[in-house]
Amino acid sequence: MLILLPPSEGKTAPRRGSPLDLDGLVAPTLREPRTQVLDALTALCAGDVADAAAVLGVGAGQHDLVAANAHLRSAPTARADRVYTGVLYDALDAASLSPAARRRAATRVAVTSSVFGLVRLADRIPAYRLAGDVALPGLGPVAGLWRAHLGEAVTAALGRGLLVDLRSGTYAAFWRPPADLAPRVATVRVLHEHGGTRKVVSHFNKATKGRLVRALLEDGRAPRTPAALADVLRDLGWHVEVGDAGPKGTQLDVVVTEV
Numbered sequence: 001m002l003i004l005l006p007p008s009e010g011k012t013a014p015r016r017g018s019p020l021d022l023d024g025l026v027a028p029t030l031r032e033p034r035t036q037v038l039d040a041l042t043a044l045c046a047g048d049v050a051d052a053a054a055v056l057g058v059g060a061g062q063h064d065l066v067a068a069n070a071h072l073r074s075a076p077t078a079r080a081d082r083v084y085t086g087v088l089y090d091a092l093d094a095a096s097l098s099p100a101a102r103r104r105a106a107t108r109v110a111v112t113s114s115v116f117g118l119v120r121l122a123d124r125i126p127a128y129r130l131a132g133d134v135a136l137p138g139l140g141p142v143a144g145l146w147r148a149h150l151g152e153a154v155t156a157a158l159g160r161g162l163l164v165d166l167r168s169g170t171y172a173a174f175w176r177p178p179a180d181l182a183p184r185v186a187t188v189r190v191l192h193e194h195g196g197t198r199k200v201v202s203h204f205n206k207a208t209k210g211r212l213v214r215a216l217l218e219d220g221r222a223p224r225t226p227a228a229l230a231d232v233l234r235d236l237g238w239h240v241e242v243g244d245a246g247p248k249g250t251q252l253d254v255v256v257t258e259v
Contacts, residue, residue, distance in 0.1 A: 001108050001161040001162045001163075001164060001216075001222045001223065001224075002108060002109075002110060002154075002157050002158045002159075002161055002162075002163050002164065003108055003109045003110070003164045003166065003213055003216065004110055004111075004112060004154070004163060004164065004165050004166060004167055005088065005109065005110070005111045005112070005166050005167065005209075005213070006088070006111070006112060006166070006167045006168045006170070006171040007084055007111050007112065007113050007114070007132075007171070008084040008085055008086035008088065008089055009086065009131065010085050010086045011083050011084060011085060011127040011128065011129075012078075012082065012083055012085050012127060013068065013075070013076075013083075013126070013127035014075075014076040014077055014078035014082070014083065014126065014127065015076065016076050017076035017077045017078050017124065018076070018077060018124065019073065019074050019075065019076070019077065019126075020072065020073055020074075020075070020077055020124075020125065020126055021077075021124070022034055022035065024123070024124060025116060025119060025123045025124075025125075026110070026118060026119060026120045026123055026153075026157070027117065027118050027153035027156070027157070029149075029152055029153055030116070030117040030118065030149060030150075030153055032149075033117060033145055033146065033148075033149045034115070034116050034117060036139060036145065037114070037115050037116075037130075037136070037139065037142060037145065038072060038073065038115065040136040040137065040138055040139040041069055041072065041115065041128070041130055041136060042069065042070055042071070042072055042073065043137075043138075044056075044069075044136060044137055045066045045067070045069035045070040046070040049063050049066050049067070052066045052069075053066050055134065055135075055136070055137065056069075056129055056130065056131070056134060057131060057134065058129060062129075065129040066129075068126075068127065068128070068129070069128060069129055069130070072115075072126050072128055075126035075127070076126065077124040077125055077126050078124060078125075079121060079122050079123070079124060080111060080119045080120065080121050080122070080123050080124075080125050081094040081095070081105075081121040081122070082095075083125055083126070083127050084111065086206065087203060087206035087207050087210065088206040088207070088209050088210040089210060090207075090210065091206070091207045091208075091209075091210025091211045091214065092210040092211075092213050092214050093210075093214065094121060097214065097217060097218065098218060100218075100220065101214075101217040101218045101220075102217075104217045104220065105121055105217050106120065106121065106122055108216075108217065108222075109121050109213065109217075110154075110157055112132075112146075112150075112167055112171040112174050112175070113125075114130045114131065114132045114134070114142045114143075114146075114171075114174075115128050115130055117146050117149060117150055117153065117174075118150060118153050118154060118157070130142065131170070132170040132171050132173070132174065133170050143170070143173045143174050146174040146175065147173070147174060147175060150174055150175035151175055151178075154175055155181070158181075158184075160184075161184070161222065161224065162184050162185075162186060162222070162223055162224050162225065162226070162228075162229060163177060163181065163184055163185045163186065163249070164186050164188065164216075164229065165177070165185060165186065165187045165188070165249070166188050166209045166212075166213070176248065177248065177249060179247045179248075181249075182245065182246065182247055182248060182249045182250075183225070183245070184224070184225070184249075185226070185248065185249025185250065186226035186229050186230075186249060186250055186251075186252050187248070187249055187250070187251050187252070188209065188212065188251075188252050188254060189205075189251060189252070189253050189254070190204055190205040190208040190209060190253075190254045190255075190256060191253055191254070191255050191256070192204040192205075192256055192257070193255050193256070193257050194257065198255065204256055208254060208256050212233065212238070212254065215233075215236045215238075216232070216233075216236075219232065219235075219236060226242065226245070226249065226250035226252060227242060227250075229252065230242045230252055233252070233254065238254050239254065239255045239256070240252055240253065240254055240255075241253040241255065
């Protein structure tokens with residue numbers, strides 16, 4: 001089973017740690033596109049700060065993020081699960097997982113990154129600012145770059161297991177599973193139900209996905225089909241509705257009434 005997560009917009013910058021080592025990251029086939037993104041991003045942020053901020057979509061009060069991007073190659077690194085913060089990662093709380101669940105997380109969880117393409121939770125990365133919908137000068141949209149490279153890395157990480165796709169729409173555009181993988185793809189949508197109405201609410205969505213991942217890692221089972229995953233989640237106390245199978249996989253709706 002491979003659980004594919006989005007990154008967080010917010011990140012905790014390591015105060016100390018070794019500098020970035022691209023050869024130490026998972027999926028060595030991604031070294032070239034990682035280098036391309038790093039080169040384009042650091043060059044942008046080493047130039048005019050206001051211009052870089054406009055490209056990256058950061059406000060005037062966040063120019064420190066631009067400065068940090070300019071030094072990504074020499075910046076301290078830490079485990080990805082300590083760098084990525086925010087609602088989903090707070091709910092996952094990887095540091096407090098049981099030893100067995102932490103071992104499962106090392107092999108069952110990966111994050112789609114606009115800078116690194118794909119990282120494991122134990123991969124050491126610096127804090128960066130680059131949203132998935134940004135187009136970098138001289139390189140173009142980062143989503144387009146990764147679409148040309150991520151397929152081999154993700155399918156290698158997936159093996160013969162089930163893909164549990166929890167990515168947001170922005171990062172889902174980096175790589176879409178081909179039709180031949182559809183029977184082994186479950187996309188999870190979280191719906192908040194209130195007063196008889198259901199809708200996607202960002203906070204509920206992220207928090208619930210973090211808790212789902214945590215529950216699956218602690219439980220330890222590795223379902224091989226979307227229907228089997230739905231059964232596991234129901235056993236763990238979630239309300240799950242299974243959609244029809246299609247060429248992109250099967251959608252599971254997890255319905256919650258409170259965060």
